[in-house]
Amino acid sequence: xNRYVKSITGWLRTKYKDIIVVFLMVTVAWVLLYRxxxxxxxxxxxxxxxxxxxxxxxxxxxxxxxxxYIKVCAxxxxxxxxxxxxxxxxxxxxxxxxxxxxxxxxxxxxTISQQVAKNAFLFPQRSYIRKGLELYFTFLxxxxxxxxxxxxxxxxxxxxxxxxxxxxxxxxxxxxxxAGGLSLQQAARIIAILPSPRKYNAANPGPxxxxxQNEIVSLYHSLDGNNYLRELYVRADKSLYDFSKYKK
Numbered sequence: 001x002n003r004y005v006k007s008i009t010g011w012l013r014t015k016y017k018d019i020i021v022v023f024l025m026v027t028v029a030w031v032l033l034y035r036x037x038x039x040x041x042x043x044x045x046x047x048x049x050x051x052x053x054x055x056x057x058x059x060x061x062x063x064x065x066x067x068x069y070i071k072v073c074a075x076x077x078x079x080x081x082x083x084x085x086x087x088x089x090x091x092x093x094x095x096x097x098x099x100x101x102x103x104x105x106x107x108x109x110x111t112i113s114q115q116v117a118k119n120a121f122l123f124p125q126r127s128y129i130r131k132g133l134e135l136y137f138t139f140l141x142x143x144x145x146x147x148x149x150x151x152x153x154x155x156x157x158x159x160x161x162x163x164x165x166x167x168x169x170x171x172x173x174x175x176x177x178x179a180g181g182l183s184l185q186q187a188a189r190i191i192a193i194l195p196s197p198r199k200y201n202a203a204n205p206g207p208x209x210x211x212x213q214n215e216i217v218s219l220y221h222s223l224d225g226n227n228y229l230r231e232l233y234v235r236a237d238k239s240l241y242d243f244s245k246y247k248k
Contacts, residue, residue, distance in 0.1 A: 027121075031140045034120060035149060042157055044124045045165055052162055057169040060156040063148055065180050068226040069187035070167050071151055075228065076219035077191045077212075079112040082151065083231035087113045087142040088135075112154045114138050119157050147232045155179075159197045160190060174203040188216040 038060035049056055075082050081089050089111050110118075117137035122130055141150055160170035168179035170190050175182070182190070186202075192212035193200040200209050 027137070028140065028144070030121065031137070031144050034153070035145050038156055039120050039153070042119055042165075043122065044119060044159060047124055048159075048163055054163045056163050056165070057161075057173060058157075058165040059168045059172070060166055061168045061179055063152040065178070066152065066155055066167065067180050067182040067187055068229060069184045069220070070155060070179060070182050070190065072220050072223060072226055072228050073184070073187045073191045073216050074112070074151065074155060076223055077216045078115070078154075078194070080219075080223065082112050083147055083234075085111060085113075087111060087138040111138075113142055113150055115158070116141055116150055116154050119159075120153060151232065158194060160193065161197050161201070164197070170202065174201075184217060184220065185213065188213045188220065191216055 041058070045056060045058065079089065114134060117140075118130075118134050120141075121137045122133055145153075156166045156168070158167070159165055160167060161173060164170055164173050166179075167182070167187075167190055171177050171179045171182050171186070174190070175186050177186075189202045189205060189209065192205070192209045193202050200206070202209070205213065
């Protein structure tokens with residue numbers, strides 16, 4: 001056994017540079033591929049197929065097919081600084097550390113970029129290795145993707161129910177419509193269940209979901225409604241982008 005371990009260790013010592021190069025090439029190519037196409041599946045989807053009975057509902061759509069309401073509600077609830085940060089929201093992390101020291105839990109310290117890195121590229125398991133990989137893939141998506149693409153991917157692959165993934169599948173499941181036809185209230189309700197999408201149901205909201213829905217609607221208005229989407233493009237220096245479709 002010791003001889004085998006020494007053999008592996010020796011091989012790694014001589015090949016570690018090649019391993020690093022291959023790892024970088026594969027991961028960068030993977031992120032660039034998902035910049036062009038929607039992820040066909042995620043490891044969490046595969047895990048849920050083994051855990052739950054039923055048919056997987058997953059229908060990724062383009063950014064133009066997503067309601068402006070769902071985009072702003074997602075940012076309002078999950079990551080208001082998405083247009084401005086570079087993957088990590090240091091302000092939110094600082095608040096989380098202060099609250100955790102008091103024995104409480106703060107939601108929202110993980111940015112949408114981090115959630116995309118975790119959900120699109122990694123395995124659903126908590127560990128220091130996965131956290132390190134999450135930071136690495138967050139850097140890649142922030143470097144190689146636009147903010148619009150990050151938000152689109154987040155809304156496409158987020159778990160939104162039992163064997164339901166993405167807001168388009170959620171819109172069809174809960175409201176019998178597509179993601180582009182969601183109203184503000186419907187969009188806010190879908191986002192409200194995201195902390196525990198297998199526990200809560202957007203079609204039959206209880207007190208918690210209804211309360212979260214109202215909070216998200218208030219946050220939506222505090223961010224100037226659909227006009228907040230301007231920030232995704234202004235930060236990308238797309239000054240000629242047609243903002244008219246995002247007016248209230």
